[in-house]
Amino acid sequence: MPAGIRPTQNIARKAIFDIIGHDMEGLTFLELFAGSGAIGMEALSSGAKEVFFIEKDQRCFEILSENLSLVTGLSAASEDAPFKLVNADAFVAVKMLARREKKFDIVFADPPYVDGLAKKALKTIEAYDILHPKCTVIIQHQKDEILPKIQGRFFLFKQKQYGKNFISIYNIKNNE
Numbered sequence: 001m002p003a004g005i006r007p008t009q010n011i012a013r014k015a016i017f018d019i020i021g022h023d024m025e026g027l028t029f030l031e032l033f034a035g036s037g038a039i040g041m042e043a044l045s046s047g048a049k050e051v052f053f054i055e056k057d058q059r060c061f062e063i064l065s066e067n068l069s070l071v072t073g074l075s076a077a078s079e080d081a082p083f084k085l086v087n088a089d090a091f092v093a094v095k096m097l098a099r100r101e102k103k104f105d106i107v108f109a110d111p112p113y114v115d116g117l118a119k120k121a122l123k124t125i126e127a128y129d130i131l132h133p134k135c136t137v138i139i140q141h142q143k144d145e146i147l148p149k150i151q152g153r154f155f156l157f158k159q160k161q162y163g164k165n166f167i168s169i170y171n172i173k174n175n176e
Contacts (some may be wrong), residue, residue, distance in 0.1 A: 033111045
């Protein structure tokens, strides 16, 4: 793991999957700001049909690619791999995924702890058509960054604090 990466704590990772469920069979998963890729790898091991890892930092991207190859025995370039790695800025990647008409059941974003970046990630995810109708969006952020209870069509379903971090889980409002 490159210096400066803060993987999601084991307790927070367990809590995330306790809330969203451990059975990911047939689901599509997007991990933005992937870093170590721990959450996406957990989704893969829980049966996710396809996991997209988005990581901008070249060194993190290379290590993530190596780790995925070790864990799965598949190369990221393999057509059979249940995962895709994208070396790009998360905001640019969301736009690219929307243009390619990719849809996800679960989106996890753990942006660097820079003022406003978690909120910007939430707004960007909400702004582009990359979500299935009953998707879940999970944002990990520092406690100093307060995320809205409602963001467009999202509502804050659950929020938990782990040390100095929060896990905020959003669902899409049902307009029926």
